[in-house]
Amino acid sequence: MSIEKFTPNWMTEEHQMVHDSALKMFQSWEPKDEQWRKNGMIDRAAWEEAGAMGFLCASIPEEYGGGGGDFGHEAALLYAQAEANQSGFGGMVHSGIVAPYILSHGTEAQKKEWLPKMATGEYVAAIAMTEPGTGSDLQNIKTYAVKDGDDYIINGSKTFITNGQHANLILLACKTDREKGAQGVSLIVVETDKVEGFERGRNLDKIGLTSQDTSELFSAMYVCRKRICLAQ
Numbered sequence: 001m002s003i004e005k006f007t008p009n010w011m012t013e014e015h016q017m018v019h020d021s022a023l024k025m026f027q028s029w030e031p032k033d034e035q036w037r038k039n040g041m042i043d044r045a046a047w048e049e050a051g052a053m054g055f056l057c058a059s060i061p062e063e064y065g066g067g068g069g070d071f072g073h074e075a076a077l078l079y080a081q082a083e084a085n086q087s088g089f090g091g092m093v094h095s096g097i098v099a100p101y102i103l104s105h106g107t108e109a110q111k112k113e114w115l116p117k118m119a120t121g122e123y124v125a126a127i128a129m130t131e132p133g134t135g136s137d138l139q140n141i142k143t144y145a146v147k148d149g150d151d152y153i154i155n156g157s158k159t160f161i162t163n164g165q166h167a168n169l170i171l172l173a174c175k176t177d178r179e180k181g182a183q184g185v186s187l188i189v190v191e192t193d194k195v196e197g198f199e200r201g202r203n204l205d206k207i208g209l210t211s212q213d214t215s216e217l218f219s220a221m222y223v224c225r226k227r228i229c230l231a232q
């Protein structure tokens with residue numbers, strides 16, 4: 001069956017070029033797909049390949065290592081990924097959700113430190129909101145962070161976290177004030193290699209997205225020096 005090429009009307013010529021070259025990369029992953037599905041995750045090297053090709057953080061300004069594009073570039077990449085049936089790559093969470101949070105709310109020093117590493121694939125990013133007992137009703141999360149000097153001590157567990165096995169930068173939703181409902185929720189950046197007490201749980205067995213590492217995460221206690229607090 002031949003599939004007719006369809007160009008969405010929002011795509012500019014440049015979006016189209018990004019789409020076409022990304023499609024080639026995603027299609028080149030096809031021979032590895034069966035093994036990745038068996039492994040329950042794509043290879044870590046695929047992230048670095050995407051970074052080297054300029055397909056990570058495409059909408060982040062060039063001064064922070066990104067592609068200097070707009071959200072249409074992220075959409076064009078996702079479109080190409082879907083066309084190639086590469087459902088395991090969590091690039092949209094990394095580039096389309098976590099990177100914009102850092103860009104919008106990080107200090108200049110934080111943006112300069114984290115975004116270039118995300119653009120190359122040295123850092124794989126995840127966002128951890130959902131917990132075993134809390135999904136949509138985010139203000140009821142139980143993960144709690146207590147300030148200790150310049151650090152936070154965090155206790156809690158998360159589940160269904162996309163990129164959960166590969167991620168080494170996790171934007172973690174937690175309560176910093178239990179009395180304030182939604183206003184007491186903050187996002188804290190956790191660089192997993194730089195904290196103590198962080199553990200990854202099971203890579204969840206799913207009926208679809210079988211090459212995507214959707215995982216449990218735990219912290220008996222971990223401390224992070226750099227943080228972004230939002231939603232106040």
Ligand SMILES: Cc1cc2nc3c(=O)[nH]c(=O)nc-3n(C[C@H](O)[C@H](O)[C@H](O)COP(=O)(O)OP(=O)(O)OC[C@H]3O[C@@H](n4cnc5c(N)ncnc54)[C@H](O)[C@@H]3O)c2cc1C
Nearest residue numbers: 093127128129130134135136137159160161162163209214
């Ligand atoms: C493949 C996959 C990847 C994911 N990746 C991430 C990730 O990277 N990070 C992350 O934090 N989470 C992630 N999630 C979790 C996802 O965000 C949650 O599943 C989602 O927030 C819903 O939560 P829940 O499953 O607990 O469902 P619930 O919140 O328990 O909802 C169950 C049902 O009740 C309905 N419902 C809920 N509240 C109401 C209401 N007030 N009124 C009417 N109906 C309502 C919902 O629409 C739904 O149909 C992922 C999930 C999957 C499956």
